[in-house]
Amino acid sequence: MNNNKVINGFTTAWKGLTLTLGHLFASNAKRKVIPASDNNYFKQLEGTNTIQYPKQSLPVPEVGRYQLDVEIDDCIVCDLCAKICPVDCITIDSIKATEVIGQTSDGSKKMLYAAKFDIDMAKCMYCGLCTIVCPTECIIMTNQYDRTVFELKDLNYEFSDMTPEDAAEKRALLEKQQAEKQAAKLAAMQKKEAGQ
Amino acid sequence: MNICLTYFAIGIGLFAFSALFALFGVYAERKVAAFIQDRLGPTETGKFGMLQTLADGLKLIQKELIIPAAADKILFMMAPAIIFIAVYMGFAAMPWAPGVVPTSLNLGLYYIFAIVAIETLGILMAGWGSNNKYSILGSMRSVAQIISYEIPAGFALISVIMISQSLNMQTIATQQGILSVEGTKFLGFWNVSKIGGVFAWNIFRAPHLIIAFVIYFIASLAESNRAPFDIPEAESELVAGFHTEYTGWRFAFVFFAEYSMMFLVSMISVVLFLGAWNTPLPNIGSVQLATWTTGITWGIIWVLVKSLLLVGAQMWIRWTLPRLRVDQLMNLCWKVLTPLAFLCMLVSGIWRVFLM
Numbered sequence: 001m002n003n004n005k006v007i008n009g010f011t012t013a014w015k016g017l018t019l020t021l022g023h024l025f026a027s028n029a030k031r032k033v034i035p036a037s038d039n040n041y042f043k044q045l046e047g048t049n050t051i052q053y054p055k056q057s058l059p060v061p062e063v064g065r066y067q068l069d070v071e072i073d074d075c076i077v078c079d080l081c082a083k084i085c086p087v088d089c090i091t092i093d094s095i096k097a098t099e100v101i102g103q104t105s106d107g108s109k110k111m112l113y114a115a116k117f118d119i120d121m122a123k124c125m126y127c128g129l130c131t132i133v134c135p136t137e138c139i140i141m142t143n144q145y146d147r148t149v150f151e152l153k154d155l156n157y158e159f160s161d162m163t164p165e166d167a168a169e170k171r172a173l174l175e176k177q178q179a180e181k182q183a184a185k186l187a188a189m190q191k192k193e194a195g196q
Numbered sequence: 197m198n199i200c201l202t203y204f205a206i207g208i209g210l211f212a213f214s215a216l217f218a219l220f221g222v223y224a225e226r227k228v229a230a231f232i233q234d235r236l237g238p239t240e241t242g243k244f245g246m247l248q249t250l251a252d253g254l255k256l257i258q259k260e261l262i263i264p265a266a267a268d269k270i271l272f273m274m275a276p277a278i279i280f281i282a283v284y285m286g287f288a289a290m291p292w293a294p295g296v297v298p299t300s301l302n303l304g305l306y307y308i309f310a311i312v313a314i315e316t317l318g319i320l321m322a323g324w325g326s327n328n329k330y331s332i333l334g335s336m337r338s339v340a341q342i343i344s345y346e347i348p349a350g351f352a353l354i355s356v357i358m359i360s361q362s363l364n365m366q367t368i369a370t371q372q373g374i375l376s377v378e379g380t381k382f383l384g385f386w387n388v389s390k391i392g393g394v395f396a397w398n399i400f401r402a403p404h405l406i407i408a409f410v411i412y413f414i415a416s417l418a419e420s421n422r423a424p425f426d427i428p429e430a431e432s433e434l435v436a437g438f439h440t441e442y443t444g445w446r447f448a449f450v451f452f453a454e455y456s457m458m459f460l461v462s463m464i465s466v467v468l469f470l471g472a473w474n475t476p477l478p479n480i481g482s483v484q485l486a487t488w489t490t491g492i493t494w495g496i497i498w499v500l501v502k503s504l505l506l507v508g509a510q511m512w513i514r515w516t517l518p519r520l521r522v523d524q525l526m527n528l529c530w531k532v533l534t535p536l537a538f539l540c541m542l543v544s545g546i547w548r549v550f551l552m
Binding site: 006013016017019020021023024025026028030047048049050052 | 228231232233234235236239512513515516517532
């Protein structure tokens, strides 16, 4: 009984040793990097498994779902992405324009300025909901996944192309227009009252 | 004066050898581990990462030497030195080639066995001096393990000594080849005094010594605290065991000692069982392979090659087998290895009386 256990111990240890010996003398060449879509991807069981990362990297599909990117010229500042974001990582500050300020590439009218369009990638959970709700498809996920920063604030991506001065100017214009409208409204009301 | 200088030269030479071996050993260990696990190991520092351990050593030298506030300072500071010196002194009696041995002691093997056992004291000092529960647990385990395993190891060695009738390592080495004066017999019946080679090695002079060799090899793994007997260090349980609190070069010395110990125990196995510096190639008729490959240079080469192969086997085992539990460890020692070692000793006696 005890004897059998001892012999069993030695034979199983030997089995393990032959297994590791096989791996020791298997190919020690660097792993060939092929994309996961390749037919042989799951057949690479022999040889080195690790990817020497900064020097080699696994190809990712062009339509990867990693870092967010915003094409701000196509944005109509509808705020839908900020509303659907489960972790509230998108902050948008909009200013109404005094007139139609342009068209997006799919023909939607732009009526708002984006004074601020920040995405905090440190909070983002890569669910992709914002890209689904976006009516003009201006917010997309890219194939960029490698991002290392030294300051946490560098993970806050700012997509707005307006300077604070620009924004102040547009705000002033809006206020002026609103004041004019108010004045016109007031004048009309007074006229109406006077007319009665 | 000259003799004094020679002693210093030998001492420095052996130190340089163990330091170089530690550098090489750590690198080899990391590469072997990596290849076994289908990784590449160090690749960045130097060609194939060969300067990695040198860089690690430089880093360790520059590190601050921290002594825990509650530690026993004297024990704590002395321990790494004792651990290393105990192993390093063991090299003093090891034969390297015909006529090349630092000290040709009549009590060679006894001395080595005794001085290496002092390492246990250093480990206990390190564990106790650190005043840390993980350290003391690790060192207690280490002491229990080393002292237990010295029994099968000792009896395995005694069964060799009964065959060779000498404790002098150089005499034991000489007996296993063509330079033997009293003649050797393969398996007790075939006189191979002139043929030599692998047939004259102790494991073939008396085949039960193969079992003694395996026993000694297993016990030596335990004595150098290596996996699967690394419970004194057991990272997953004890942080780093007895050397948890060590930093800088003190830690480096503990490491040095581990790698020197690996080489020392391999070399002891080589000298006692695998023909020491004798060539594995036999004389075949007029093709005098054994005569051609015996000599000082060849001797050093053979000792190094055989020892490094055993060190390689130690590494191979470390990266294959999981760690034994304390009770399994003691089971193996007392219920399997010790009775087998006794049996080997008994067979040695019979062999000596009736077949030699």
